[in-house]
Amino acid sequence: xxxxxxxxxxxxxxxxxxxxxxxxxxxxxxxxxxxxxxxxxxxxxxxxxxxxxxxxxxxxxxxxxxxxxxxxxxxxxxxxxxxxxxxxxxxxxxxxxxxxxxxxxxxxxxxxxxxxxxxxxxxxxxxxxxxxxxxxx
Amino acid sequence: xxxxxxxxxxxxxxxxxxxxxxxxxxxxxxxxxxxxxxxxxxxxxxxxxxxxxxxxxxxxxxxxxxxxxxxxxxxxxxxxxxxxxxxxxxxxxxxxxxxxxxxxxxxxxxxxxxxxxxxxxxxxxxxxxxxxxxxxx
Numbered sequence: 001x002x003x004x005x006x007x008x009x010x011x012x013x014x015x016x017x018x019x020x021x022x023x024x025x026x027x028x029x030x031x032x033x034x035x036x037x038x039x040x041x042x043x044x045x046x047x048x049x050x051x052x053x054x055x056x057x058x059x060x061x062x063x064x065x066x067x068x069x070x071x072x073x074x075x076x077x078x079x080x081x082x083x084x085x086x087x088x089x090x091x092x093x094x095x096x097x098x099x100x101x102x103x104x105x106x107x108x109x110x111x112x113x114x115x116x117x118x119x120x121x122x123x124x125x126x127x128x129x130x131x132x133x134x135x136x137x
Numbered sequence: 138x139x140x141x142x143x144x145x146x147x148x149x150x151x152x153x154x155x156x157x158x159x160x161x162x163x164x165x166x167x168x169x170x171x172x173x174x175x176x177x178x179x180x181x182x183x184x185x186x187x188x189x190x191x192x193x194x195x196x197x198x199x200x201x202x203x204x205x206x207x208x209x210x211x212x213x214x215x216x217x218x219x220x221x222x223x224x225x226x227x228x229x230x231x232x233x234x235x236x237x238x239x240x241x242x243x244x245x246x247x248x249x250x251x252x253x254x255x256x257x258x259x260x261x262x263x264x265x266x267x268x269x270x271x272x273x274x
Binding site for chain 2: 045046047048050052055056058059060062063064066067070081082083084085086087088089090092101108109110111113114
């Protein structure tokens, strides 16, 4: 079966790039620098359902996104901590949240999931952010 | 510098075992089957600060805990999803939450972090749970 992005992720995000394993998506919520990695594998819900090679690739991709997103966000308001989450209670397709957090952001120190309503980017702002992230990641 | 468990984790958890990289801890909150992995490395806050070999080991340990905790929890009330989180906004020492979730648990579908107050195990119940997990993991 082919990989198809879950419709909820399609609605909530914009595509940044496809890496070796994962599709990188920008969460359309300008309150936080927030990237979602989706391994391009069909029918995977839990991390342990990926074979070992894919798990290793995914971990490398999470680490790379985390490090570069932190550097990127530091130039744009700051970044004190990266939060990583694989939750999937609403969207069962395996996906990994990587979120840049600031001690003065809206949800700190709580996690961002389920906190308030997303603030979508404006169209131009979204294009600009995607272009900038494509260069930085 | 030697690895020393963060005092907050010491208070909130009970030790299960030391694996190759991580110390495994049981969160003292009987609302959820909830394990915390702490890589026994000093001064590490972000996943990307671990060297590649340690990252790979950690991922294997997370996958193993997730799979076995899910099987363990299925025999005790059920488990619909595993949630994995590396947050660290309060405790900077790198640690990984692995939480078994049920569609009828107290926080579903929200993540468990920051939701309500922990319900500690009784002393006998805690020892029993630790013994059972030591066998299952």
